[in-house]
Amino acid sequence: MNQKCRLIIPVLIGVLALCGCAETYSTVRMGASSRNSYLGNHIFSISADGLERRYVIHVPQGYNSGKKMPVVIMFHGGGGTARAAMRKTGWAEKADKEGFLAVFPEGTAPDSARPGRFRDNPQTWNDGSKRFSVGAVRRDVADVAFVTQLIDDLKARFSVDGRRIYTTGFSNGASMSFRLAHELPWVIAAIAPVAGADWIDHQMSARPVPVLYITGTADPLNPIDGGEVRIGLKSHGRKPAINDMMANWVKLHHCKEEPHVVYNNYGSRGMAYRNPNGTDAVILYTLDGHGHHWPGGKSFLPEWIAGENTSKLNATDVIWEFFESHSLPAVDETAKKLADAPENSGKIHKVAEYPSYSTALKNWKSINDIADWIRQYFSYDFNRALDLSETNRGDTKKVGVYSPAELYLKKKGVCIDLARFGVETLRKIFPELHAKYIMIEFKPIVISGKTIRKHWIASYQKEGKYYYFADSKRPGYISGLFNCKEKFIHQYERYRGRKIVSFKQLDDFKKKRRLKKQYHPQKCGTRS
Numbered sequence: 176m177n178q179k180c181r182l183i184i185p186v187l188i189g190v191l192a193l194c195g196c197a198e199t200y201s202t203v204r205m206g207a208s209s210r211n212s213y214l215g216n217h218i219f220s221i222s223a224d225g226l227e228r229r230y231v232i233h234v235p236q237g238y239n240s241g242k243k244m245p246v247v248i249m250f251h252g253g254g255g256t257a258r259a260a261m262r263k264t265g266w267a268e269k270a271d272k273e274g275f276l277a278v279f280p281e282g283t284a285p286d287s288a289r290p291g292r293f294r295d296n297p298q299t300w301n302d303g304s305k306r307f308s309v310g311a312v313r314r315d316v317a318d319v320a321f322v323t324q325l326i327d328d329l330k331a332r333f334s335v336d337g338r339r340i341y342t343t344g345f346s347n348g349a350s351m352s353f354r355l356a357h358e359l360p361w362v363i364a365a366i367a368p369v370a371g372a373d374w375i376d377h378q379m380s381a382r383p384v385p386v387l388y389i390t391g392t393a394d395p396l397n398p399i400d401g402g403e404v405r406i407g408l409k410s411h412g413r414k415p416a417i418n419d420m421m422a423n424w425v426k427l428h429h430c431k432e433e434p435h436v437v438y439n440n441y442g443s444r445g446m447a448y449r450n451p452n453g454t455d456a457v458i459l460y461t462l463d464g465h466g467h468h469w470p471g472g473k474s475f476l477p478e479w480i481a482g483e484n485t486s487k488l489n490a491t492d493v494i495w496e497f498f499e500s501h502s503l504p505a506v507d508e509t510a511k512k513l514a515d516a517p518e519n520s521g522k523i524h525k526v527a528e529y530p531s532y533s534t535a536l537k538n539w540k541s542i543n544d545i546a547d548w549i550r551q552y553f554s555y556d557f558n559r560a561l562d563l564s565e566t567n568r569g570d571t572k573k574v575g576v577y578s579p580a581e582l583y584l585k586k587k588g589v590c591i592d593l594a595r596f597g598v599e600t601l602r603k604i605f606p607e608l609h610a611k612y613i614m615i616e617f618k619p620i621v622i623s624g625k626t627i628r629k630h631w632i633a634s635y636q637k638e639g640k641y642y643y644f645a646d647s648k649r650p651g652y653i654s655g656l657f658n659c660k661e662k663f664i665h666q667y668e669r670y671r672g673r674k675i676v677s678f679k680q681l682d683d684f685k686k687k688r689r690l691k692k693q694y695h696p697q698k699c700g701t702r703s
Contacts, residue, residue, distance in 0.1 A: 245339035250348030254297035302350035304374035356384035391465025550651020564625035597633030597645025616677035
């Protein structure tokens with residue numbers, strides 16, 4: 176082995192997701208507003224979860240503060256830097272040509288006092304993988320919170336089209352992009368990861384994010400068939416098979432089973448899956464013989480580590496074309512979906528209908544009987560939701576919560592009506608389950624001028640496990656079992672795409688309606 180190899184291998188052993196090359200550069204702190212005169216490349220600093228975080232932005236020629244622009248956020252790979260990602264991918268040049276803001280965030284390094292360097296201070300992302308060989312994962316860095324604050328900072332400084340914010344990334348940065356699609360589905364319009372893995376458990380989502388994925392068939396650091404990743408003699412864990420990973424996204428989007436070809440050239444093949452609306456929601460590009468490199472970009476890793484750079488496909492061009500065809504729903508439509516109305520009205524087999532609530536109580540023998548009735552008959556009353564909104568709280572007109580008997584006859588209501596129905600029905604039939612109200616407070620949204628922030632569901636315990644149901648968003652769906660409520664909270668935030676700021680278990684919905692203490696998630700097994 177030559178001297179060069181002996182020097183490189185120890186460096187690579189500590190890095191799982193490789194890409195990019197390190198550069199050092201000075202940080203430029205800008206003022207609070209950059210709406211008028213800043214073109215070209217700039218570096219901004221913000222504070223996120225107690226850390227000073229930075230991002231590079233390329234403001235394109237022709238930027239006009241009077242016109243809202245799309246945003247593309249590009250995440251560098253493990254060991255990379257924002258500046259290297261800019262040079263490697265060509266996103267800045269693409270931004271000048273097409274007219275969007277290109278953003279390159281910096282990950283976090285082991286030594287925050289020094290600039291990130293591939294060799295001795297590698298920057299990484301907490302991609303949700305639980306791979307402790309990835310520094311940001313091991314340090315449990317709040318990278319999702321950082322991205323949320325970055326987007327808020329962008330909106331304060333520049334004229335941003337909030338419906339057209341996209342993310343892409345390479346390797347560890349691609350995995351970060353996947354994570355954001357799961358956790359911020361009402362913020363990110365579409366994603367395009369390159370040569371990275373989706374490590375997040377797939378859950379149902381009120382808005383599955385459109386995804387375009389690109390990978391090489393000869394990538395030793397992101398094997399297309401999955402399996403163990405090795406650098407030298409050291410193992411860095413197992414990655415999922417690409418086809419299995421993308422099949423999960425096809426399922427999330429309820430796509431038709433058979434894909435169609437959207438690209439077939441130079442040994443590269445693009446296969447697209449249409450959702451029920453006829454939109455290409457999931458696209459997979461496979462590049463024959465291509466290794467761990469940004470397709471069409473500059474290569475910084477040697478072939479003996481990352482494989483050959485064979486692709487003639489320009490990933491940046493392909494991704495931007497995909498992004499152009501996707502945006503978030505209009506504001507009012509988005510707000511309604513974020514509210515507590517069910518995402519679909521699908522019914523099940525015919526459920527027995529009794530003449531009164533008291534008769535139903537005598538005939539229902541299981542929790543599933545109650546859940547089936549809710550799924551079959553309950554409908555959401557959107558106008559009533561506005562009447563019960565926070566905006567109307569001070570009105571002299573009082574709108575009472577329906578009793579279970581009233582809801583049974585009306586067969587429509589809002590989240591608090593259904594939660595009361597669930598809790599009181601369980602207490603009558605199954606008192607040993609200790610049914611309680613769950614009051615969830617989200618960050619507020621405004622619909623038709625009314626502020627809505629609270630959501631109510633029912634909970635019960637069985638054999639020491641938590642279950643949640645009577646949820647107006649998912650009528651008849653029983654969510655469980657959970658070892659602790661923190662796991663449900665984390666899953667529910669992802670499902671709803673909204674941040675939970677308060678979560679409270681109550682015996683009576685009439686008491687403690689307003690929570691002042693902010694919710695802070697805990698690990699299972701800790702006191703709450």
